[in-house]
Amino acid sequence: MAATSPASYGGGGDGVGRRRVLMFPLPFQGHVTPMLQLADVFRSRAGLAVTVFHAPVNAPAAAAAAAAAGDYRFVTVGADVAEEAAALMPTGGSGSDFAGALMGLDALLRAPFDDALRHVLAEDAATACCMVVDSNLRGVQEVAERRGVRTLALRTGGACCLVAYMAFPELCGKGVLPPASRDQLQLDMQLDELPPLRLRDMMFSATSTHATMATCLERLLDSARCSSGVILNTFEDLENSDLRKITNGLNVPVYAIGPLHKISIGQESSLLTQDQTCLEWLDKQEAESVLYVSFGSLASMDSQELFETAWGLVDSKIPFLWVIRPNSVQGSQQACLPDGFEEATRGRGMVVSWAPQQDVLRHRAVGGFWTHNGWNSTLESICDGVPMICRPQFADQMINTRYVQEVWKIGFELEGKIERRMIDRAVRKLLCSEEGKEMRYRAKDLKNKAITCIEKGGSSNTAIHMLVNLIMSF
Known part of the structure; x- marks a missing residue:
């Protein structure tokens, strides 16, 4: 899609008079990243101005750099409730009540967002055409709706995750959820309504109560149904069947415009400092020889799992x-x-506190990815043709894992x-076996399809055109 000059919308490069899209991400790395990538697409591909509202915790790194740019503004919401917001943030791992935290943040931010939106509309009412909101922020969305946005x-x-969420009420109505017991045989039960998922894959959080999960998902689906359209960071060749189910089930326009990280021009969105030296280390490794291990920004392990992981990597060679x-x-x-780990892996292993993941996955030396299977990581791995070892913990990670495998x-x-x-066995299977080679072949086929979808005439490229046309019609 060719970039459109800001002047085409009646304004100059400073954003004055240009159509403006308002945006509000959930303050987690996996949600901030695609929202800012979408903001970049709006600006670079469609010449739209953007205002990003953000919570007082996990503020995007781009906020400080772009604060003075007329076409790209950041507005902090709820500075006076920062401590309360920080207290709600999950600490990571399957023991955190993510559903409760999401709803708590949404409720906490409603009133301060109403005030912030009122001030922004006083300045930009003539040009603000719509608001893109994370679907977990139903309360924030309701505020925007009341303000006529x-x-x-x-x-x-x-x-695939949204289809599973849409089926949640039906499974509850049938008595499948919540499970009558935690018996292994029952948890392994295949769900006829959601192949290839098992009952265990719908157990999004070990600590959120069933009532909390049901309310959280109900609000998420309400956000989609009450919107003027649902935007998904995926592409048709990857999830065509599930995209059709969403369109038929929600009765609102659906725009599959991903992979966003391949369309965005690279606005920095990491909430942690990336160690770029690992790229220099990768440059010295043989093609497709390295296993990349990362469990995302929230997943966690205990000390025993850390030790077993360390020695498993040592033994794999x-x-x-x-x-x-x-x-x-x-x-x-x-x-x-553990003692001895560094000596045992010197020269063939590197440990960093955070990595530039997209650069790592596209590097010629990387042959496999051991991941928690958050959607961003899963999609990035797919789009660079890297097969995966999957270790999901919570939320949508189990669903993504089942699709990766089945x-x-x-x-x-x-x-x-x-x-x-x-x-040791899993690493060798992925990197050294014939089965691993076949997975890599299929991953590279999906990589090629991802490339095609964002080219002229591709499904995602077309969807971006349609989305921009919708926005301009408001």
Whole structure:
């Protein structure tokens, strides 16, 4: 899609007089990143001005740099409730009540957002055409609606995840959810309504009550149904069947415009400082020889799992790049690797606190990705043709894992208690076996389809045109 000059919309480069899109991401890395990538697409591809509202916690790094730009503004919401917002933020891992935290943040931000939106509309009422809101912020969306602002809902997960969320009430009505027991046989039950998912894949959080989950998902679906359109960071060749189910089930326009990270021109969105030296290390490794290990910005492990992971990587003899971010080990600010690990892996392994993941996954040396399977990580791996070892923990990660293993067949789940021999076998399977080579072949086929979809005439390119036309019609 060719870039459109800002002057085409009656304004200059400073954003004065240009149509303006308002945006509000959920303050988590996996939600901030696609929202800012979408903002970049609006600006660079359609010449739209953008105002990003953001919570007082996890403020985007771009906020300070862009604060003075007329066409790209950032507005802090709820500075006076920052401590309360910080207290609501989950600490990571399957023990956190994410559903409760999402609804708590949404409720906390409603009143301060109403005040912030009123001030912004006083300045930009003539040019503000709509608001893109994270679908987890239903309360924020309701405020915008009351102020007369049309809304679009951004889903930062895959289409497969939204289809599962849409089926949640039906499964509850049938008595499938909540499960009558935690019996292994029952949890492994296949869901006829949602192939290839099992009942266990719908257990989004071990600590959120069923009532909390049901309310959270109901509000998420209300956000989609009450919007003027749903935007998904995916592409048709990857999730065509589930995209059709969403269109038929929600009765609102659906825009599959991903992969956003391949369309955006690269606005920095990381909430953590990236260690760029790992790219220099990768330059010295052989093609497709390195296992990249990263469990995202929220998932965590205990100290025993850390030790078993470390020794499993040692025993595999495979080169690796391992991200161990601060607070990723439960009960410890700083991870302590076992004695002898550094000596045993010197020259073939590197540990960093955070990595430029997109650059890592596209690097010629990376041959596999051990991931928690958040949607951003899953999609980035797919789009660079990298097969996966999957270790999901919560939310949509189990759903994404099942699709990686059973639908796209580009990886496999690492199930059960983490143990070094299991890790050794899994790493060798992905990097060294014929089965791993076949997964890599299928992953590269999906990579090619992802490239095609964003080119002229491709499905995502066309969807962006349609989305921009919708916005300009408001």
